[in-house]
Amino acid sequence: MDKAEDHEKVSIYQLDDDDRDRLLLEQKECTFNWCTRDEWPMGVIMSYIWRNDRLWLTAGAHRHRVSAVRRNPKTSIVISSTGTSMGRSKTVTIKGTCTVHEDQATKDWFYPELASALRDDPQEVQAFADMLDSPMRIVLEVKPEKWITYDGLKMRDHAMGTLDEAKLAAPLESDTIRFQQELKRRGLNHD
Numbered sequence: 001m002d003k004a005e006d007h008e009k010v011s012i013y014q015l016d017d018d019d020r021d022r023l024l025l026e027q028k029e030c031t032f033n034w035c036t037r038d039e040w041p042m043g044v045i046m047s048y049i050w051r052n053d054r055l056w057l058t059a060g061a062h063r064h065r066v067s068a069v070r071r072n073p074k075t076s077i078v079i080s081s082t083g084t085s086m087g088r089s090k091t092v093t094i095k096g097t098c099t100v101h102e103d104q105a106t107k108d109w110f111y112p113e114l115a116s117a118l119r120d121d122p123q124e125v126q127a128f129a130d131m132l133d134s135p136m137r138i139v140l141e142v143k144p145e146k147w148i149t150y151d152g153l154k155m156r157d158h159a160m161g162t163l164d165e166a167k168l169a170a171p172l173e174s175d176t177i178r179f180q181q182e183l184k185r186r187g188l189n190h191d
Helices: 017-026 064-071 104-118 122-132 152-160 177-185
Strands: 029-035 041-047 049-051 054-060 074-080 090-101 137-151
Touching (some): 029 064, 041 064, 041 104, 049 104, 064 090, 104 137
Antiparallel strands (some): 029 074, 074 090, 090 137
16 A cells, blocks of 8 residues: 655545535534635635535625626635534535525525525524515525535545555646746756
8 A cells, every 4th residue: 555755736626426425514613715806815704504415505695705706607616614514624625616696585494494504492492584685684595606625634644555555646736837847947856
């Protein structure tokens, strides 16, 4: 069994699909990122739920992030396993397209789902859902276009020589073509 030799080529340590789905369902907070009008990336921590292969969030319609995604729907979401039963060292990054919903039908299913995900007591769930249902609030839906996942436990096990290599993913372009280009740029080619 081979061992990892460095921490440079990490695209081979992708989350298994089951772990990715488990993380998306179990975690309740993410970093929501968008681009400002002057092209600065920005991000905030937000509560979310994962339903119907989409990430769902909510905010006041007057928030800068809402006007930003109306202008440019390209977003990214970053989710960590820290604080979940999965422990640390697992991440999901989504490059996605964001849609702003203001219709009552979307709010009617989303607010109780979010409240149930964030509260345990039935009275608190209802109170929270009622509080969310205001005329100034919108719902954000992020449709994934690309996934970047990472499983640090695979990397650890690979470094120790204990990982079944069947669990390694094919390396992405960043660890093949771009890695070689950077080696050459730095004069580190061993050809």
